[in-house]
Amino acid sequence: MTRPTETAVATEPVGDAVIIARSKDEPELFAQIFRRHAPVIQRYVTRRLGPSVAEDVCADVFLAAFRQRHRFAPDRLNARLDARPWLFGIATNLVGRHRRAEIRALKALERTGVDPVTEAFEVSSDARLGAGAVNRRLAAALAALRPVYRDALLLVAWGDLTYEEIAVALGVPVGTVRSRVNRARSRMRAALGGADPTSIQEDL
Amino acid sequence: MNDLQPLRDFRSEVPEMSDVTRAERAFVTAMRAATPRPRSHRPLIFAAGLATAAAAVAVAVMMTSAPTPTPRVAGGSPATPAAGSSAPPAVKIKPVSVAELLDLAAAAPGAINPGPGQFVVTESLMSDMAELGQGGRFLYAMKVTTWVASDNSKPGVSRTEQLEPRPYPGQPLPADLPKAGSVDVRVLCPVKGDVTRRDYAYYGTLPTDAQGMLKVFARFPGGGADKNHYLWKAGIELAAAPMPAAQHAAVFQALKLIPGATLVGEAQDTAGRTGTAVGRAGPDGWRRDLIFDPVTFAFLGSRTVNETGAQVGGTAQLSVTVADAAPAAQPGPKQEGC
Secondary structure, three states, X not given: OOOHHHOOOOOOOOOHHHHHHHXXXXXXXXXXXXXXXXXXXXXXXXXXXXXXXXXXXXXXXXXXXXXXHHHOOOOOOOOOOOOHHHHHHHHHHHHHOOHHHHHHHHHHHHHHOOOOOOOOOOOOHHHHHHHHHHHHHHHHHXXXXXXXXXXXXXXXXXOOOOHHHHHHHHOOOHHHHHHHHHHHHHHHHHHOOOOOOHHHHHOO | OHHHHHHHHOOOOOOOOOOHHHHHHHHHHHHHHOOOOOOOOOOEEEOXXXXXXXXXXXXXXXXXXXXXXXXXXXXXXXXXXXXXXXXXXXXXXXXXXXXXXXXXXXXXXXXXXXXXXXXXXXXXXXXXXXXXXXXXXXXXXXXXXXXXXXXXXXXXXXXEEEEEEEEOOOOOXXXXXXXXOOEEEEEEXXXXXXXXXXXXXXXXXXXXXXXXXXXXXXXXXXXXXXXXXXXXXXXXXXXXXXXXXXXXXXXXXXXXXXXXXXXXXXXXXXXXXXXEEEEEEOOOOOEEEEEEOOOOOOEEEEEEEOOOXXXXXXXEEEEEEEEOOOOOOOOOOOOOOO
């Protein structure tokens, strides 16, 4: 009997880098990159800016990525390279163009307890009630963060990226990512009432 | 990273994009507007040589051209994206190998994310061979809906509706068949012991790599002399099981490890939906196919084809959703309370 473990079939999925490289000659293959990653990118953008602009911003992310596809990891011929950090980096830039709207929504939530970003989505009323006070404080703290801190923190918390991936996404050294995330986290801890206030004083 | 949890939960009710296919069509329209028209009709063979890792994946993809091409503006890129008149069909990739089709299936969107205590609701059609006395073969069909607690924490419900039986290929429909329309609702008690658990949380504990998942196939109930045959059948069952995206992808990666599979091409699932299939013939000469959506490569269902090529059984996964509650149900007559 043939043992399945001995077959010579490759087990790795066709990597993003392979598809992107092929899309240089066959542009429409890039639709595969959209199909793979748009759900996650759009959810991320929606959590930051709300559903009304997220769809357009998400489409812009992939169009920008499509136009820049020649620049995707040209120096690293790693066929399994995941396009996610690169796409999150573009998304972060484009979300940054809507900073005022993002802050406005966070402050509205802080003030009224109603989140313009999530109003349209269903959630059990229990969850909404229970999280109300926490969310208002989170919103206030997020709104008060410096933009580069907020970007790094949300790529960890909502983008599920590692520090190394965030470094790729934002084009900064890993050490910088670490310090941005740490500072952002200490502010957030303080906002939720669990922290040592001295660490906050220091970088206000 | 516990202090991040409140932030992770914040706005977590925002769902993933629900209609990727529609969004992809809009994106393809915009992409076409942003680029000179690609040469189509030309199979692109692309393999080894791009990179060492890519070399292992002998890849060839054939682009099928859009039946109704986007109108072109003379002189190159139109100034505005082709206006919303008729969205172009999504780009179709025609897989040229079993491995590539299963890769695409592994990367397909559509995973659910139920919370603890929520129910995973699976709606499916099932058809299989049955026999009423001597020579009374026919194909029964039913619609099965199950509500299973995502973490096995409380009883679930199964609802089975008998549908119109169909003749077995080449034979008349026997008389005195059970009537269609009868509905049976039962309680599904939480399962004791991991071996028989079939809930989302349990599936979430399975390995996420191909070799690990293949070992799960091997532990599946069943058996038989042809090991690869039952591994393949176990894989078909797990392909239909609701589980986190990482494990679901591993199921398709593990199926790639089973030798003897072939591309089948177009196939219809039990709901009559046309997809693209991969199959493997068993020692009985019958081939078991997995059928995928031709655009998104999401798993649609499975079917069994006999030696003459006629379909003698199959499934169709109609929907997998999440609900807060299951309908009321009484334990069956021979069933004790949970």
